[in-house]
Amino acid sequence: MSANQIKVFCPATIANISCGFDVLGVALDSVGDQMIVRKTLEKGIRITKLEGQDLPMKTLQNVAGVAGLALLKESDYQGGFDIEIYKKIKAGSGIGSSAASSTGAVWAMNELLGKPFSALQLVKFAMEGELLASGVAHADNVAPALFGGFTLVRSYDPLDVVTIPSPSELFATVIHPQIEVKTSDSRKILKTTISLKDAIKQWGNVGGLVAGLFTSDYKLIGRSLEDHIVEPIRSILIPGFDDVKKAAIEAGALGCGISGSGPSIFAFSKGEVKAKKVAAAMQEIYQEIGIDYDVHVSGINMDGVRKI
Amino acid sequence: MSANQIKVFCPATIANISCGFDVLGVALDSVGDQMIVRKTLEKGIRITKLEGQDLPMKTLQNVAGVAGLALLKESDYQGGFDIEIYKKIKAGSGIGSSAASSTGAVWAMNELLGKPFSALQLVKFAMEGELLASGVAHADNVAPALFGGFTLVRSYDPLDVVTIPSPSELFATVIHPQIEVKTSDSRKILKTTISLKDAIKQWGNVGGLVAGLFTSDYKLIGRSLEDHIVEPIRSILIPGFDDVKKAAIEAGALGCGISGSGPSIFAFSKGEVKAKKVAAAMQEIYQEIGIDYDVHVSGINMDGVRKI
Numbered sequence: 001m002s003a004n005q006i007k008v009f010c011p012a013t014i015a016n017i018s019c020g021f022d023v024l025g026v027a028l029d030s031v032g033d034q035m036i037v038r039k040t041l042e043k044g045i046r047i048t049k050l051e052g053q054d055l056p057m058k059t060l061q062n063v064a065g066v067a068g069l070a071l072l073k074e075s076d077y078q079g080g081f082d083i084e085i086y087k088k089i090k091a092g093s094g095i096g097s098s099a100a101s102s103t104g105a106v107w108a109m110n111e112l113l114g115k116p117f118s119a120l121q122l123v124k125f126a127m128e129g130e131l132l133a134s135g136v137a138h139a140d141n142v143a144p145a146l147f148g149g150f151t152l153v154r155s156y157d158p159l160d161v162v163t164i165p166s167p168s169e170l171f172a173t174v175i176h177p178q179i180e181v182k183t184s185d186s187r188k189i190l191k192t193t194i195s196l197k198d199a200i201k202q203w204g205n206v207g208g209l210v211a212g213l214f215t216s217d218y219k220l221i222g223r224s225l226e227d228h229i230v231e232p233i234r235s236i237l238i239p240g241f242d243d244v245k246k247a248a249i250e251a252g253a254l255g256c257g258i259s260g261s262g263p264s265i266f267a268f269s270k271g272e273v274k275a276k277k278v279a280a281a282m283q284e285i286y287q288e289i290g291i292d293y294d295v296h297v298s299g300i301n302m303d304g305v306r307k308i
Numbered sequence: 309m310s311a312n313q314i315k316v317f318c319p320a321t322i323a324n325i326s327c328g329f330d331v332l333g334v335a336l337d338s339v340g341d342q343m344i345v346r347k348t349l350e351k352g353i354r355i356t357k358l359e360g361q362d363l364p365m366k367t368l369q370n371v372a373g374v375a376g377l378a379l380l381k382e383s384d385y386q387g388g389f390d391i392e393i394y395k396k397i398k399a400g401s402g403i404g405s406s407a408a409s410s411t412g413a414v415w416a417m418n419e420l421l422g423k424p425f426s427a428l429q430l431v432k433f434a435m436e437g438e439l440l441a442s443g444v445a446h447a448d449n450v451a452p453a454l455f456g457g458f459t460l461v462r463s464y465d466p467l468d469v470v471t472i473p474s475p476s477e478l479f480a481t482v483i484h485p486q487i488e489v490k491t492s493d494s495r496k497i498l499k500t501t502i503s504l505k506d507a508i509k510q511w512g513n514v515g516g517l518v519a520g521l522f523t524s525d526y527k528l529i530g531r532s533l534e535d536h537i538v539e540p541i542r543s544i545l546i547p548g549f550d551d552v553k554k555a556a557i558e559a560g561a562l563g564c565g566i567s568g569s570g571p572s573i574f575a576f577s578k579g580e581v582k583a584k585k586v587a588a589a590m591q592e593i594y595q596e597i598g599i600d601y602d603v604h605v606s607g608i609n610m611d612g613v614r615k616i
Contacts, residue, residue, distance in 0.1 A: 152512065154516035155531070193504065196498065200330045206512075207470070207518045212470075
């Protein structure tokens with residue numbers, strides 16, 4: 001592989017993480033896309049291959065294309081890039097499919113150009129892909145996809161991303177019921193005002209979750225995985241949510257909630273064995289209901305996008 | 309001093325800490341009350357001395373009395389206690405005057421009884437004192453007064469207190485303008501609903517502040533000391549607040565906000581020298597306006613209530 005080409009792994013990500021709506025996210029180790037990015041003499045960006053998902057290949061309609069163009073606009077590089085995308089993450093699954101593509105593209109380009117841009121700049125470029133995908137330039141999938149581990153988007157203006165450690169035995173289970181929930185729709189149903197009382201509970205839990213991650217206090221992590229604001233509303237869009245959550249907790253999960261804007265449901269567990277047991281309990285519910293699903297068990301990805 | 313008597317230091321505390329309304333608090337090292345608690349054959353609790361502040365001495369009207377009675381009710385101890393209170397913290401100052409008395413009382417009693425109660429039980433007893441003082445059984449002053457350092461009240465139901473480390477060079481400056489703001493009044497003016505947008509900023513900052521305290525990242529601590537919800541409303545009750553805050557930041561403070569429900573204003577700084585410079589800048593404003601004030605510069609108290 002020459003220095004004109006790079007192949008990367010782009011991790012799937014869980015955003016929101018119960019209490020951390022719009023601010024928290026985490027990268028997964030064993031779920032993600034692959035991309036090959038190649039420098040070209042020709043200016044601009046072309047999606048030359050897109051396998052695994054039926055997504056637009058026109059540059060301006062593709063999140064990797066749009067994110068890449070945002071980078072090119074700030075670069076003095078005179079050439080362009082060809083991008084091949086091998087999707088493993090289903091679009092609309094709620095585990096950061098668009099963020100994987102846009103983050104992978106700009107990270108790979110930055111590597112090929114000799115790293116002229118900071119990580120925070122890359123987040124901003126990738127957020128342009130999120131804007132195309134969901135109508136909102138959010139960073140809670142892009143940040144963990146780029147940095148790895150848990151990330152907190154403390155502020156958007158100015159953009160401020162904080163990395164948070166992950167306990168070594170923390171595993172995620174993600175189940176994706178094969179139904180469609182558009183991010184834009186799941187945003188629309190949220191209330192624009194909330195009670196101060198619920199908000200206080202929420203920021204208490206954010207503080208508890210961050211403290212639990214720093215101290216590897218699995219029980220505190222579990223207690224903090226509560227969402228008094230978004231989950232009660234969004235879970236209505238996900239058939240079987242309450243039963244899946246109940247089954248996950250009964251199987252020993254530390255906590256369980258909606259991944260991103262859904263429909264995927266995530267659970268955290270201590271240890272891979274427990275996470276697999278939780279996966280079995282969750283899928284049993286969808287088998288009973290008769291909804292197709294994908295299920296993933298994964299460690300936490302501590303590196304973010306990486307060369308493979 | 310016999311085992312029938314104990315003298316304790318009860319630290320002042322800063323609650324809320326900008327973004328952490330109702331959940332975060334921190335104990336001060338060089339500001340606090342002293343109490344002497346003595347076992348008696350006579351049942352019940354008596355406040356036998358109260359110096360430094362004009363406060364009720366009748367047991368049921370005194371926060372230490374009420375908190376102590378809550379403990380006695382759960383105890384199989386057949387005797388009672390006499391309490392002497394030497395107030396240094398002014399009542400109504402916003403730095404946990406009532407919490408110091410109620411926490412000091414129950415901690416001292418627990419020591420004298422051979423520690424039958426857990427720290428969490430002591431928090432609950434002391435909260436009865438807060439209920440008497442402010443009409444709300446809040447724990448955000450009581451928890452740091454008891455545990456020391458920074459504390460997060462993650463949840464009230466069930467009560468869940470998380471201790472958070474403090475960077476070694478963190479110092480607090482507190483200025484107390486001699487005006488009266490009742491905690492109950494300052495609660496009344498708060499809105500019961502808030503915008504989701506502001507709430508997201510707030511829990512982003514709570515996460516950032518907790519992460520900054522764990523990593524001794526003073527700049528992150530400073531950036532996270534924002535309050536988009538309570539400060540804009542409550543600061544109206546504190547004359548000169550905006551100017552004092554501006555002066556503190558210009559003098560090098562990491563951040564500045566309302567201590568508890570006010571009227572005291574706190575600032576955090578890296579190092580004692582900076583904290584003293586910040587104190588000078590803050591008091592200059594009240595000298596100009598012509599409002600009397602007390603000013604304190606203090607390290608963080610890592611022990612909470614302690615025997616002296």
